[in-house]
Amino acid sequence: MMFDQEILTHNLMKEYIRDLIEKGQRLDGRGLYDYRPIEVLSGTFTKAEGESWLRLGETQVLVGVKADLGEPFPDTPDKGVFVSNVELLPVASPTFEPGPPDEGAIELARIVDRAIRSADAIDLSSLVISPGKLVYMLFLDMYVLDYDGNLEDSLTLASLIALGRTEIPEVELKENGELEVRETKRRLELRDIPINFTFVKIGNRMLLDPTKEEEGVCDASITIAINGEGKVCSIQKKHGTFKMDEILNMMSVARAKWSELAEIVRGAI
Amino acid sequence: MMFDQEILTHNLMKEYIRDLIEKGQRLDGRGLYDYRPIEVLSGTFTKAEGESWLRLGETQVLVGVKADLGEPFPDTPDKGVFVSNVELLPVASPTFEPGPPDEGAIELARIVDRAIRSADAIDLSSLVISPGKLVYMLFLDMYVLDYDGNLEDSLTLASLIALGRTEIPEVELKENGELEVRETKRRLELRDIPINFTFVKIGNRMLLDPTKEEEGVCDASITIAINGEGKVCSIQKKHGTFKMDEILNMMSVARAKWSELAEIVRGAI
Amino acid sequence: MMFDQEILTHNLMKEYIRDLIEKGQRLDGRGLYDYRPIEVLSGTFTKAEGESWLRLGETQVLVGVKADLGEPFPDTPDKGVFVSNVELLPVASPTFEPGPPDEGAIELARIVDRAIRSADAIDLSSLVISPGKLVYMLFLDMYVLDYDGNLEDSLTLASLIALGRTEIPEVELKENGELEVRETKRRLELRDIPINFTFVKIGNRMLLDPTKEEEGVCDASITIAINGEGKVCSIQKKHGTFKMDEILNMMSVARAKWSELAEIVRGAI
Amino acid sequence: MPLYVERRPERLITGEGVRTDGRLPYEMRPIKMMVGVLERADGSAFVEWGGNRILAAVFGPREVHPKHMTLPDRALIRARYNMAPFSTPERRRPGPDRRSIELSKVIREALKPAIFVENYPGAVIDIFVEVLRSDAGTRVAGINAASLALASAGVAMRGLVAACSIGRVGEFIVVDPNHDEDMWGDSDMPMAMMMESEEITLLQADGTLTEDEFKQALELGRKAIRFVYEVQKEALKRPYQLVERGVGRLS
């Protein structure tokens, strides 16, 4: 629900935010295309093979990458399995409820997943142990701990960092068919850094990195992923409408911001 | 719910329908034992191995038969698997809701399934590829698109036609255990034509092929399946009560009508 | 819900019960540490390998032990599988609703299960047919038929009796890997008799074997399992609070009552 | 991996009509009924029928929950048929399956015509049928038990509903099919009636019957149901007591 304009921010606040933005200003003083401060917490918080706890303003997410062994899908015998999942924890917002992922959580997971897959950021064929029989399965579990808008970008950043940090136990499939899990670990290679950029439209202004309040008053929203070569690698328009030139403009902004965010990812790995 | 007298037809309409029927007349001018027009649409509407889109008055159903391969049930190693399922799509009526089949949909599926099984209309042993190990699985998926009463009979007719039209890919189990799916297809043989006849009782009149309104005002309802030899092969009394002689009378009507409907099935295959 | 102080007994009755208990009296005239009459019905009521229908006052439970064959859990290849399940049937109380076990039913099952496991009352390693591959699975299904309080103790007693009566078909794993189920049966050995004792605190009195009404007015409740050696083998404090000396006192009472209840179990097997 | 494998007997019936449990075609299995076995339910009954053990309980008339299901002008009737995990040779997973959902519906529709629903506007009557041990004919045994439970709950009824199954084994029409006949017989036709008015409230059939066979089955069903009905009446008169009948031969 929170990704929809249905969110009820108090009407007065709504008007105030909209009035400000008409003047090109934001409630927290940021420029229209500025991100809030991004912080990657240090410490070990999970039992994952790779993890990252990231703050984007007051939004907090914790992402863990767990490895397991399993069979590949029948139609991709030469590829490992990569599964993305988002949990909107009830601790993150008074409006989140316990239970299986709703459409908002599912869309979020697919937005992150699609950027990573489209950019081939992970070499799934490197996850094969025995083609058609045994592969690594990577589970990207994204936990939303505190919700203040723009989960798309914060989850994407935290996921890239967690993947980049991932080290999985090496295994050997012996001739007799037995499996040996070794002490040594191999690092997952992050081959590209596809960044998601989420914009909202308020009036005729486009804003990057919306807060919860800005999501609540916006007329339209969209997430665009740009990879290291400056290519679009995924788009998801959410509610509202955009004009073609608006989309082309946002894409230019995103392209220009890529290095700034990629640097944060690289720095944290 | 719609199979129950709980349906709310406006009271005035109810009285009017009942009054008419007391005089032996129906709202749409039909005789008490007349079916509404039955039309089988031509065209390809699914990816099924056999299909049929049938209209019975304003009731519309779409039935598809999909084949798959799988293991037989442990207690019937020498028989293929035949599964029937009804979906009351929300497009078919303002009172249908999305979700797993409710008791009405389950009963409908079992009414159709029971008629087909009791009559041995499909030779399940012909679906065995390797006894106890590999058999064809046939999924009879019945989609209700438009609901104007008498789903029992319309689904049965459409199912028989879809089954009679079914062609499944031939497979060969090679000596080395590998499975080859061939280009050639085999036709499923329809060995009998068990027709379901649904009657409702209004006052002391019995009516065949009830509309939604007639179902809504009726005092009792029953579905009787008759096969090609004139045998009863399944009965399902639904709500209300019948006297023994009423049942014997309806059975005679059904027996007399069998050829008319079987002809429609045969003609459409 | 019923295990919680949320139960609504009429307020007047509540006060009356509490006043009585302050004087050391109970509504049904029992002493504070007396059980209600326990009766084990004779007859065959299920198709289980072991069963018992037990009445504790107006509480009635029916427990069945079914055996099946299956794979052991990967981390315990040398142990059979033992699964406990409680169903609070809607016939047992106007407040019970059909559906999967709620937290109350799950806690009950775990209370019984924990006592049996902690006491090693069943030798799970005796249930292995082929280590890591094939074991007996025992399903302890506990059915609550009539609810008048203290399901913990009544289900534990009935479960011990049902287990003690259990005879499972002997099987032989032949050299060619085939399995033969023999006509002969083997008796499950009950190696210990861990009894659960449920107390409630009302005011500053402790009562054993509470009725539904006593559960409804109590300030705190606890279940303590004692085994044949007088050891504590499981504790579950439920709602409310206890002081340390209160717990030690109840434990002494439980220890003193063990023989009385173990005798009932032994007598019924 | 099942511990129990069912095997079809070599023959289900002899040329003289002797069945696998020794009964003749028109003989019924022993029946025991008891009214009033549960303390919390408003009405309850226990039925043994052959190897079946069925418990039925009735709650209500009481307030409907959830409220939006309330019917303003009459009682809502709900029924649940449920098989215990230990009621079959192989353990059954708890929870409803398609068969039990259908049976819950036909049981409700077998009993509802007997209830004066208009006497209880806005209320619900809940009927629970618990199969503790199953041995062919659980739905009809369940209807018999539930009918007693309704009556013992004081629900206003047009009459008791009694039920029995009729089967066909080869050329024999048999009353009250046993487990073997239920599994491998040629037809099965469960029936229920309100005996006073001879109105049929349950009728299902599976397998084929010629016109004559069907008439014969219907008539045999009526006799069997009357037999059951007499046992029910006696059980109602003597609550908390087990009313028994040995193998019953229908005329």
Added chain:
Amino acid sequence: MPLYVERRPERLITGEGVRTDGRLPYEMRPIKMMVGVLERADGSAFVEWGGNRILAAVFGPREVHPKHMTLPDRALIRARYNMAPFSTPERRRPGPDRRSIELSKVIREALKPAIFVENYPGAVIDIFVEVLRSDAGTRVAGINAASLALASAGVAMRGLVAACSIGRVGEFIVVDPNHDEDMWGDSDMPMAMMMESEEITLLQADGTLTEDEFKQALELGRKAIRFVYEVQKEALKRPYQLVERGVGRLS
């Protein structure tokens, strides 16, 4: 064990831009549309698009159920995208999966901007998209059908929403990707617009596109959507009739 195994064609497109179904990059598959196929729905439409068969129905504006979802100042819009078990080569299990839940959301958000929701305070408009046969592009075909169904239900709209997908196959930007291109192509970009205002109501993308490719795709999408929009308008004018277009070449 599947009876149908998909195999990637040796090549998806020739150097001259001939696609696996013989089309050129700017050619669309044949389209048929019909408004008014269902009797019970307030509005309905059927769309054939290549091998796709899509049925859409609209109910409402009507009362919201459950009530707590009611919006006091405007209509609640709900959409469900559902694939029939027989819509794919291998049978699909009924019920929503993650993909169909996402598609239901994006379809709702593609249509909602076109509806005057403030005209129907407190009401709900339910949109159902049923995929009977799938052959690449079901979501855009579904949006086209649903838009017609909304209009034929008399829902007040800012304009029809029309939709089409654009793909990339190697260096070719192609309109209306077919099954092979959908499975093994390099990018897929479904789009929907309100043609009058040229506002984009659906835009998704998968696979990579350079800046130029993206611009080219966006422009091609606009043309394709205009083409579809013309078919929609004709279908709306002639309800109960099948409006057909053969392979359409975009300028």
Added chain:
Amino acid sequence: MPLYVERRPERLITGEGVRTDGRLPYEMRPIKMMVGVLERADGSAFVEWGGNRILAAVFGPREVHPKHMTLPDRALIRARYNMAPFSTPERRRPGPDRRSIELSKVIREALKPAIFVENYPGAVIDIFVEVLRSDAGTRVAGINAASLALASAGVAMRGLVAACSIGRVGEFIVVDPNHDEDMWGDSDMPMAMMMESEEITLLQADGTLTEDEFKQALELGRKAIRFVYEVQKEALKRPYQLVERGVGRLS
């Protein structure tokens, strides 16, 4: 197919009482607590305890949803204990299982006695315990975190609830069992108390204890809980700061 196989250590404790992590029987693992880690929750706390990482959050008192669960004369208390998929060596499937449902209940019942529920008639207080990393003793660590979260949310309380587990390894009664002792030890007894009144609000036990062992365990539990309680009080005084204790030796 698991990547991680647990192996029992050769011995769990030496004759001198040295445990697999080097601690003596009466030594506790290092503890860190921080109050106020989340922005949206009304109260929150983070606890590190050995290798455990636990986050607790409290919402409320607020309106009950669904409404029919409202209690007219006091607050409804709900608690959820949840393990993250990445909290264990093998990935856990999200969603509640029987263990977490039971733990949610006992955690609720461990905390409820400390809350002045009668101060908030008709309201709900929701307590969430999220296990991010599990390393034996998650329920007691979770109670400690949740108690801090309640206090920091300003919920009126009789006192803080503090908790610790006591175990038995052979003949040794040990405080705060580690992972090995939790897996292969002989008994485990989680406890929680309101320290001011020394009322026990959680008590569970698993495995066997003689009367003497039980008394010893209870007494040791009291000491450990007092130790934890002191850390809690300090954390409450210094919100947003990490309050740390190294290995703590109980007298």
